[in-house]
Amino acid sequence: MRSSYSLVSRVRSGLTFWKTVFFIILGLGLYSTYVRFFHGLGAATNLTDEFPWGLWIGFDVLCGVGLAAGGFTVAAVVYIFNIRKFKSIVRPAILTAFLGYLMVIMAILFDLGRPYRIWHPIVMWNPHSVMFEVGWCVMLYTTVLALEFSQVVLERLKWAKLLKFIQNIVIPLVILGVLFSTLHQSSLGSLYLIVPEKLYPLWYSPLLPVLFFISAIAVGFAMVIFESYLSSRAFNKQLEKPLLSDLARIVVFILMLYLVLKFQDFARRDAWSYLFINRTETYFFWAEILGGVIIPMTLLSFRKVRKNQLILFLSIIMVILGFVMNRLNVAITGMESYAKAGYFPSWMEISVTLMAVALGFAAFSLAVKYLPIFKREDSNDIPFTKPIKIRFVNNLIKEEKILN
Amino acid sequence: MSYGFLIDTTLCVGCEACMEACNEKNQLPADNSYELSANHFTVVNNKTVADHDVYYRRMCMHCETPTCASVCPVGAFEKTTEGPVIYHGDRCMGCRYCIVACPFDVPKFEWNKALPLVKKCDMCYDRIKEGKIPACAEICPTGATRFGKKDELIAIARQRILENKEQYHPYIYGMQEAGGTSVLILASVPLADLGFKMINFQESFPKFTWQVMKEIPNVVTFGGVFLYGLYWIINRRIKLQETPVNGNEIAEKEEK
Numbered sequence: 001m002r003s004s005y006s007l008v009s010r011v012r013s014g015l016t017f018w019k020t021v022f023f024i025i026l027g028l029g030l031y032s033t034y035v036r037f038f039h040g041l042g043a044a045t046n047l048t049d050e051f052p053w054g055l056w057i058g059f060d061v062l063c064g065v066g067l068a069a070g071g072f073t074v075a076a077v078v079y080i081f082n083i084r085k086f087k088s089i090v091r092p093a094i095l096t097a098f099l100g101y102l103m104v105i106m107a108i109l110f111d112l113g114r115p116y117r118i119w120h121p122i123v124m125w126n127p128h129s130v131m132f133e134v135g136w137c138v139m140l141y142t143t144v145l146a147l148e149f150s151q152v153v154l155e156r157l158k159w160a161k162l163l164k165f166i167q168n169i170v171i172p173l174v175i176l177g178v179l180f181s182t183l184h185q186s187s188l189g190s191l192y193l194i195v196p197e198k199l200y201p202l203w204y205s206p207l208l209p210v211l212f213f214i215s216a217i218a219v220g221f222a223m224v225i226f227e228s229y230l231s232s233r234a235f236n237k238q239l240e241k242p243l244l245s246d247l248a249r250i251v252v253f254i255l256m257l258y259l260v261l262k263f264q265d266f267a268r269r270d271a272w273s274y275l276f277i278n279r280t281e282t283y284f285f286w287a288e289i290l291g292g293v294i295i296p297m298t299l300l301s302f303r304k305v306r307k308n309q310l311i312l313f314l315s316i317i318m319v320i321l322g323f324v325m326n327r328l329n330v331a332i333t334g335m336e337s338y339a340k341a342g343y344f345p346s347w348m349e350i351s352v353t354l355m356a357v358a359l360g361f362a363a364f365s366l367a368v369k370y371l372p373i374f375k376r377e378d379s380n381d382i383p384f385t386k387p388i389k390i391r392f393v394n395n396l397i398k399e400e401k402i403l404n
Numbered sequence: 405m406s407y408g409f410l411i412d413t414t415l416c417v418g419c420e421a422c423m424e425a426c427n428e429k430n431q432l433p434a435d436n437s438y439e440l441s442a443n444h445f446t447v448v449n450n451k452t453v454a455d456h457d458v459y460y461r462r463m464c465m466h467c468e469t470p471t472c473a474s475v476c477p478v479g480a481f482e483k484t485t486e487g488p489v490i491y492h493g494d495r496c497m498g499c500r501y502c503i504v505a506c507p508f509d510v511p512k513f514e515w516n517k518a519l520p521l522v523k524k525c526d527m528c529y530d531r532i533k534e535g536k537i538p539a540c541a542e543i544c545p546t547g548a549t550r551f552g553k554k555d556e557l558i559a560i561a562r563q564r565i566l567e568n569k570e571q572y573h574p575y576i577y578g579m580q581e582a583g584g585t586s587v588l589i590l591a592s593v594p595l596a597d598l599g600f601k602m603i604n605f606q607e608s609f610p611k612f613t614w615q616v617m618k619e620i621p622n623v624v625t626f627g628g629v630f631l632y633g634l635y636w637i638i639n640r641r642i643k644l645q646e647t648p649v650n651g652n653e654i655a656e657k658e659e660k
Contacts (some may be wrong), residue, residue: 042515049441049512052503055573080635082642113498113520117478124478124495131477131501133620175631177623178559193612194475194505197604209616385595 022358029355034131038108044348053111055345058331060107060353061112062188063324064100065138066212068221070227071097071145072174072181079128079174085243091152091373092231093224098145099363103356107137108369111350130190137184152371153352159218186213191332200334201274207265208330214261218254219323221247225316227364229309235368245306251319255297284325284333292322406487407532408554408586411461411563414571416548418459420448422540429528429539445525446540453593460598461549463540464510464525465578466487466586466610472502472511474610480522487554487586488527497519500639507582507609527586554586560589574578581626583608 036044047054066307074093078086108114119136147166154163166173189212192199205211266272275282296318299305306312332343345353367373414467426432432582435443446463470489473481481502491511498520502511521551536542541551550557552562558576565572577589577600589595596602 037519039521040514040516040518046514049503049509049515052500052513076631078413080502080631080638082635082638111499113496113500114496117495117497120478120495120497125604126474126476126479128481128610128614128617129501130617131475131499133617162627170634171632178631179565179627182627183620190616191501193616194471196612197507197601215478266427365640377426 005330005377006081018129022362025351025354025358028347028351029116029358030150032351033110035348036100036352041111041113044352045348046343046346046349050339050341051335051343053331053335054334054343055349055353056107056111058328059324060356061111062327062331064107064356065185065188066106066219066323066327067223067320068097068100068104069181069185069216070101070224071148071220073217073220076178080178085246088222088374089228089243089247092227092368094148095143095152095364095367095373096223096227098142099231099360101142101145102363103360104138105142106356106359107353130187130193132189134187135199136178138186141177141180144173144180146232147173148177152367152373156371172290174243174346181216184211184245185216188212189330194336196336197286198267199330200281200337201269201271202281203330204336205265205269207261207268211258211261211265213322214254214258215326218251218258219320221251221254222316222319222323225251225312226320229313231374234256234365235374244309244312245303248300248306248312248316251316252297252300255293255319259289259293259297261264262293281329281333281337284329287320288329291318292325293319296322406554406586407527407556407588408466408588409538410485410550410552410557411416411526411589412548412550412561412564413458413460413589413591414548415509416448416459416461417546418448418450419545421425421543421545422446422549423448425539425543426525429531440510441586442512442523445523451598453597456592458591458593458598460589460591461540463587465508466525466527467508467582468584468586469515469582469608471505471507471582471609471611474613475501475505477501486529486532486611488529488532489586490526490529491522491524493521498522498535505609507605543549543573548584554588557588564590575601580606
């Protein structure tokens with residue numbers, strides 16, 4: 001009898017609001033996938049010869065890689081700096097990074113004209129190409145992440161020998177991970193070094209690789225706070241407040257570093273005048289710097305703000321949005337005036353991006369459900385269904401009883 | 405022994421024979437536009453500058469240090485010893501970094517094909533190999549497009565400027581631009597007025613990324629040693645702190 005109740009409740013609760021959204025996004029995304037692969041990039045996207053890189057490179061790749069930076073920063077903090085209090089967030093951070101990189105690779109497969117040749121850089125070398133290096137680093141770092149993450153899976157499968165082996169090589173793995181990340185996080189900025197006359201001077205700078213690297217570290221930590229906050233709500237896990245507050249302090253420090261470097265960069269290029277020209281780029285730049293760096297940095301530097309969960313969360317969202325805006329500004333806003341062509345992604349491009357994000361969220365929640373991602377000690381008392389759902393099931397049981 | 409083109413716009417009458425010859429030779433689909441695209445490897449454009457009615461060609465400039473060859477992750481572009489920058493379609497993944505990076509905006513993409521490639525002028529490399537001259541230069545009725553050895557073309561260009569000071573704006577476009585190109589252009593007006601890039605455009609582009617790329621081995625070796633050293637020092641200190649110097653201290657602490 002009991003099993004039939006749960007079956008009924010599963011079907012009913014199977015269509016929650018977010019699941020409906022998920023399946024709509026998936027449906028649209030799959031249709032766009034069909035159009036893109038059978039009718040070409042021109043049919044599915046708003047990309048042109050004037051504007052050859054759009055949302056998939058600007059958001060999925062540039063932002064995706066950056067937002068997944070928490071994987072290497074937290075691993076370095078815990079394994080290399082040996083700050084053990086952060087140990088509990090290593091696994092979710094590595095999981096996020098791993099899923100993030102899988103999404104990036106998916107986006108690259110959509111964006112490449114001939115995706116089945118994605119392996120070409122392995123055998124056809126061009127060490128002068130930034131893209132070549134990014135390709136290799138993404139490939140190697142995804143492997144590192146897979147190995148780091150394999151600990152969780154091996155633990156679940158109870159394959160002790162292999163687990164022991166991975167645990168023994170974890171330090172070299174983390175060091176490799178930091179190196180690969182340093183290289184390609186910065187190289188995503190180096191990609192644009194070759195277009196000095198195309199990228200708008202507010203963003204073009206010889207320091208692009210350094211700026212990309214530092215902002216990726218900041219947003220990596222910000223993402224760890226973001227997802228810890230969200231998963232603590234979603235999975236009813238007790239939030240470790242001092243931990244997030246400490247992480248937020250790291251974010252403040254790195255944002256400060258970023259801001260100083262940004263000013264130095266403007267001073268060095270003597271580009272101050274661009275800050276006050278009345279044009280679209282200027283507004284986008286100020287929105288990015290004020291909303292994404294200066295305001296959240298100031299807010300988070302107050303202890304009271306860091307102690308208040310909601311304001312902490314909102315400030316962190318500002319940091320993340322500011323980062324996304326920075327990458328989109330480099331990839332899209334800053335390139336528009338040269339191209340003399342506006343670009344706005346087609347609905348198909350957006351649906352593919354949304355599909356990648358939705359798949360990432362789904363994979364994350366599945367992994368949390370079936371694998372020991374959060375601390376094992378308190379995993380026993382994590383109720384996976386929310387109280388509301390339990391009440392819903394109770395009602396169903398009552399209804400069935402009445403019917404019977 | 406590298407070849408190139410000398411495009412003398414003062415001789416060009418805008419007959420578009422080069423466009424037609426190019427389309428025919430490369431079997432490009434018909435297209436009425438006058439913009440470079442996957443269907444046009446060269447176009448003849450027209451602009452009136454200071455009462456001069458100027459017809460000028462746009463095409464791949466065949467740079468001496470090609471940006472496309474530098475940025476391509478799979479080395480699909482190659483600067484040949486003969487001069488042309490050629491494209492190996494069998495290598496290309498379609499990442500379009502060349503289209504983003506090319507300072508002359510030359511490579512174009514087949515947007516409406518399920519399996520697209522990048523398209524651009526290859527200076528009729530196959531014809532050069534056979535000892536023939538490129539189709540556009542062969543058909544040009546006025547000699548506005550002249551094919552030959554680059555050294556000789558430079559000499560001819562200098563001589564023309566010297567002998568007809570009124571007819572020419574004294575500048576050979578392509579000598580310095582983007583580090584020098586195999587296509588040289590002469591005109592009666594400054595080429596900047598025709599929309600050709602000139603300002604801050606004298607250096608070769610690949611060095612912008614190479615000055616960062618060349619540091620990678622240093623970053624990897626230095627970073628690797630630095631990180632492992634950091635790990636070693638920190639962990640050793642923690643271990644030392646955790647191991648008691650002698651048993652009595654611990655006992656004392658526990659008593660307190």
